[in-house]
Amino acid sequence: xxxxxxxxxxxxxxCARQAINAGHEVMLSFSRDPSKLDxxxxxxxxxxxxxxxxxxxxxxxxxxxxxxxxxxxxxxxxAAGDLDGKIVVDTTNQFGSGPKPRAxxxxxxxxxxxxxxxxxxxxxxxxxxxxxxxxxxxxAEDRVVQWICGDDEEAKALVAGLIEDMGYVPVDLGGTEACxxxxxxxxxxxxxxxxxxATDAQAVVDAVRAGAEIPPTPAYR
Numbered sequence: 001x002x003x004x005x006x007x008x009x010x011x012x013x014x015c016a017r018q019a020i021n022a023g024h025e026v027m028l029s030f031s032r033d034p035s036k037l038d039x040x041x042x043x044x045x046x047x048x049x050x051x052x053x054x055x056x057x058x059x060x061x062x063x064x065x066x067x068x069x070x071x072x073x074x075x076x077x078x079a080a081g082d083l084d085g086k087i088v089v090d091t092t093n094q095f096g097s098g099p100k101p102r103a104x105x106x107x108x109x110x111x112x113x114x115x116x117x118x119x120x121x122x123x124x125x126x127x128x129x130x131x132x133x134x135x136x137x138x139x140a141e142d143r144v145v146q147w148i149c150g151d152d153e154e155a156k157a158l159v160a161g162l163i164e165d166m167g168y169v170p171v172d173l174g175g176t177e178a179c180x181x182x183x184x185x186x187x188x189x190x191x192x193x194x195x196x197x198a199t200d201a202q203a204v205v206d207a208v209r210a211g212a213e214i215p216p217t218p219a220y221r
Contacts, residue, residue: 001019001024001025001062001063001162002024002025002026002027002060002061002062002063003015003016003019003024003025003026003027003061003062003063003064003065003162004026004027004029004054004056004057004058004059004060004061004063004064004065005026005027005028005029005057005061005064005065005067006029006030006054006057006058006064006065006066006067006068006076006079006080007029007030007031007065007066007067007068007069007072007076008028008029008030008031008036008037008040008067009031009067009068009129010128010129010130011067011091011124011125011129011132012028012065012067012068012091013040013129014129014132014133014136015065015067015089015091015124015166016028016040016044016049016065017044017133018132018133018136018166018167019162019165019166020044020045020048020049021136021166021167022162022165022166022167023165024048024162024165025048025049025050026044026048026049026050027049027050027051027052027056027057027060027061028040028041028049028050028051028052028057029051029052029053029054029056029057030054030057030068030072030076030079034051037051038051053079054076054079054080054081055079055080055081057080058080058081058082058083058086061086062087063086063087063088063089063158063159063162064080064083064086064087064088064089065088065089065091065124066080066088066089066090066091066092067091067092067124068092069092069095069096070092070093070094070095070096070097070098071096071097071098072098073092073098073111073114074098074099074114077114077115082117083115083116083117083118084116084117084118085117085118085119086117086118086119087118087119087121087152087155087158087159088115088118088119088120088121089121089122089123089124089159090108090111090112090120090121090122090123090125091122091123091124091125092107092111092125093107093125093183093184093192094107094110094183094184095184106176106177106178106179106180106183107122107183107184108120108122108149108150108176108177108179108183109176109177112150112151112176119150119152119154119155120150120151120152120155120176121148121149121150121152121155121156121159122148122149122150122176122179122182123146123147123148123149123159123163123170124146125182125183125184125192126146126147126182126191126192126193126194127144127146127193127195131144131195132168135167135168135195136166136167136168137167138167141197141198141199142197143167143168143169143197143198144168144169144195144196144197145168145169145170145171145191145196145197145198145201146163146168146169146170146171147171147173147179147182147191147196148160148163148170148171148172148173149172149173149174149175149176149178149179149182150175150176151175151176156172160172169197169198169201171196171198171201171204171205172205173204173205173208174205174208174209178208178209179208181204181208181214189213189214190214191204191214191217194217195218195220196218197218197220200215200218203215
């Protein structure tokens with residue numbers, strides 16, 4: 001699969017690395033210091049990684065990963081151009097400057113509305129980049145969950161396959177209006193900032209679907 005990455009910093013860079021480890025191709029874009037993109041592409045391998053503009057990354061990718069600071073989202077989307085029909089994976093969290101969701105609105109719903117025509121999926125936003133990088137090599141029951149939300153079932157299924165390729169367990173929490181538990185900040189009653197494995201994920205899904213409080217955060221050795 002070809003994957004365009006808009007914002008190849010910590011989270012986006014890890015997504016690119018794990019995707020390449022799984023045999024996919026990536027195009028990196030959008031950095032205040034373009035030399036960092038060149039360095040990352042060289043590290044990842046010129047046969048699998050390239051550098052371009054955000055619009056070029058969108059044209060290149062069957063999937064586009066948006067991984068920029070919250071305040072840079074408007075600039076990144078402007079540079080990306082037309083996203084109509086593109087699967088966009090949003091890894092962002094609502095920290096820092098820039099317009100924010102209104103009270104009661106999820107960041108996923110807010111961002112999906114900023115990308116008209118995109119096949120929006122939210123994921124890769126609940127765990128730190130270092131933890132995601134360290135956990136990607138796990139196997140069997142030790143694999144960690146990457147939560148997913150979105151309103152396009154086919155897009156979510158494709159992203160779930162990519163997540164599996166990258167060494168994680170995809171778990172679908174539902175639509176963009178039902179995913180507040182996977183969004184910042186870290187707090188009781190949410191999965192944001194917490195490690196989950198497949199054995200404990202279904203109870204969270206069941207609670208979200210029932211509109212109930214999720215079970216206490218599990219602890220692992």
